[in-house]
Amino acid sequence: MADIGIGIVGGGYMGKAHAVAMAAVASVFDTPLRPRLEMIATASEASAERYRQAYGFRRATADWRSLVADPRVDAIVIATPQKLHREIAEAAFVRGLPVLCEKPMGASIEDAEAMVAASEGHVNMVGYNYVRTPATQFARALLARGEIGDVTWFRAEHTEDFYADPEAPASWRTDGMANGCIGDLAPHIVNAALALVGPIERVMAEVETVHDTRPGGRVTNDDHCQMMCRFASGAMGHIYASRVATGRKMGYAYEISGTKGAIRFDQEDQNALWLYRMAGPAATRGFTKILTGPDHPDYRQFCQGPGHGTGYQDQIIIEAKDFLKAIHSGEPVWPTFRDGLEVLRVTEAALRSADSGHWQSISSDQKVGSP
Ligand code: NAI
Numbered sequence: 001m002a003d004i005g006i007g008i009v010g011g012g013y014m015g016k017a018h019a020v021a022m023a024a025v026a027s028v029f030d031t032p033l034r035p036r037l038e039m040i041a042t043a044s045e046a047s048a049e050r051y052r053q054a055y056g057f058r059r060a061t062a063d064w065r066s067l068v069a070d071p072r073v074d075a076i077v078i079a080t081p082q083k084l085h086r087e088i089a090e091a092a093f094v095r096g097l098p099v100l101c102e103k104p105m106g107a108s109i110e111d112a113e114a115m116v117a118a119s120e121g122h123v124n125m126v127g128y129n130y131v132r133t134p135a136t137q138f139a140r141a142l143l144a145r146g147e148i149g150d151v152t153w154f155r156a157e158h159t160e161d162f163y164a165d166p167e168a169p170a171s172w173r174t175d176g177m178a179n180g181c182i183g184d185l186a187p188h189i190v191n192a193a194l195a196l197v198g199p200i201e202r203v204m205a206e207v208e209t210v211h212d213t214r215p216g217g218r219v220t221n222d223d224h225c226q227m228m229c230r231f232a233s234g235a236m237g238h239i240y241a242s243r244v245a246t247g248r249k250m251g252y253a254y255e256i257s258g259t260k261g262a263i264r265f266d267q268e269d270q271n272a273l274w275l276y277r278m279a280g281p282a283a284t285r286g287f288t289k290i291l292t293g294p295d296h297p298d299y300r301q302f303c304q305g306p307g308h309g310t311g312y313q314d315q316i317i318i319e320a321k322d323f324l325k326a327i328h329s330g331e332p333v334w335p336t337f338r339d340g341l342e343v344l345r346v347t348e349a350a351l352r353s354a355d356s357g358h359w360q361s362i363s364s365d366q367k368v369g370s371p
Contacts, residue, residue: 001026004327005038007067009088010079011051014102014127015040018077019055021316028301029321032328038074041067068092075123075327078102081172082179086111089337090118098123098327100319104187105340107178109348112341119337123326126340128191129315130252132322135273136192137297138290139256139263142275143196148258149278154197154229154237158189159251163211163223163243170217173243180221182207182347186241190346191335192254193239199232199342202361205350210244227350250312262287271309 006022008015022035037057041064042048052060061067064084068076068091076092078085078101086106092099099119105126106112115124130136142148162168173179182205193200205227212219224242231237245251252267264274264287274287292299293306298318302310326333345362353360 001032001034003036004033004324005070005072005074006035006077007039007041007070007073007075008037008057008077008079009041009064009067009084010081010102011040011042011047011055012079014079015042015051015077016055017313017316018079018100018320019051019057020313021320022077023056025317025320025324028317030301031321031324033324035320035324038072039067039070064088065091068095068097073097075323076100082107082111082183083176086115089115089124093118093122093124096122098323100125100127100323101337101340102127103191103340104178104183104344104347105337106344107176107183109341109344112337112344116337116341123323123330123332124337125319125323125326125333126335126337127319128188128195128335128340128343129319130188130267131192131195131335132298132315132318133267133270134292134296134299134310135265135270135290136195138292139265139273140195141297142263143256143258147260147275147277148256148262149260151197151231151233151235151256151258153257154193154231154235154254155239155256156189156193156237156254157240157242157245157251158185159240159242159245159248159253160185161242161244161246161248163214164246166211167215170214170219174214174217174219174221177221177351180207180209180223181241181243182222182225182350185243186225186239186347186350187343189239189241189252189254191339191343192252193229193231193237194339194342194346195335196254196256197231197233197235197237200229200237200346200362201232202230202359203346203350203353204228204359205353207351207354225350225354227353229346270311271307 048060207222
């Protein structure tokens with residue numbers, strides 16, 4: 001198995017998740033490449049060195065450009081705040097390096113479009129990891145096989161409460177629309193909508209700031225948002241995202257109604273998928289809780305026992321496996337930068353709708369690939 005030098009920019013929440021995933025992935029999956037933690041770049045020499053030691057990288061730097069230029073770095077993971085995604089990705093593609101970029105892929109639709117243009121001919125992928133749980137991959141397979149018939153309705157939320165406390169201090173996440181709820185959190189569940197039900201044609205949305213000041217500064221973006229949507233398939237939908245949803249910790253949840261059945265999922269119980277089939281005697285019909293196991297996608301490699309479960313970090317390991325596969329084959333693996341752009345087209349239309357108070361259509365060439 002050939003080894004590959006990985007450079008990660010950003011060492012915080014996601015930098016750690018990607019470092020752990022890259023360290024573990026070749027042991028979990030039979031990958032064609034074995035990652036070598038070559039270099040980490042963060043905002044200061046001190047933090048870079050701290051993360052180097054903690055995660056096991058060979059070298060550390062406070063200058064991401066030197067990481068991108070380093071001859072022993074063969075692929076890049078971008079795990080910084082979104083305002084830096086574009087610059088780092090563009091520099092990496094100039095060197096021809098494969099890039100896995102954290103969502104939401106830049107700080108604006110212009111960033112995302114420029115990143116797609118720069119990515120042409122290079123391996124690229126966006127970090128929408130939640131669609132990679134065995135349960136949600138299985139839900140996609142059920143939908144593709146028509147197990148619940150034609151989808152008529154989709155309801156989803158991404159609810160967390162990390163800013164429910166008004167005394168929680170201001171941070172980069174409370175400054176600028178790209179980092180608010182619709183910019184930072186909603187993209188995950190919009191990506192789920194596109195992955196599960198297909199392209200969205202139009203949206204009607206509202207955004208709201210619940211706590212407009214926090215210790216350390218004024219809040220200049222939204223705490224929660226909601227949107228009604230109409231899918232190209234004709235299905236109706238509703239999406240809600242919040243960082244002030246008191247009590248909810250990882251409420252990435254969806255419910256899909258079809259003409260022959262229904263599916264429900266909640267990431268807080270991520271090893272279960274609920275399936276309802278409109279079949280058999282009415283008295284015995286009901287949602288069935290299906291616990292994930294080795295017969296579901298990407299589960300067996302973690303554990304041979306059904307119902308034992310996978311967790312958040314495992315999603316990132318699955319993502320790392322798919323990124324390595326893309327690098328080795330030279331073929332893009334969903335979701336690519338192009339798919340990431342489609343997500344931003346929806347959130348951008350939602351912001352236009354929130355400003356205008358009217359439905360807004362989404363101009364795009366939306367094509368959601370298969371996992
Ligand atoms: P964080 O605040 O925990 O970490 C950010 C890191 O970026 C820090 O290590 C910081 O030193 C580094 N950084 C900042 N400026 C830099 C510079 N100029 N050069 C090099 N490094 C720099 O942020 P977090 O939560 O890890 O978010 C990073 C990205 O990941 C964001 O785009 C966010 O939307 C996304 N994210 C994705 C999640 C997922 O489940 N896929 C979950 C959380 C965040």
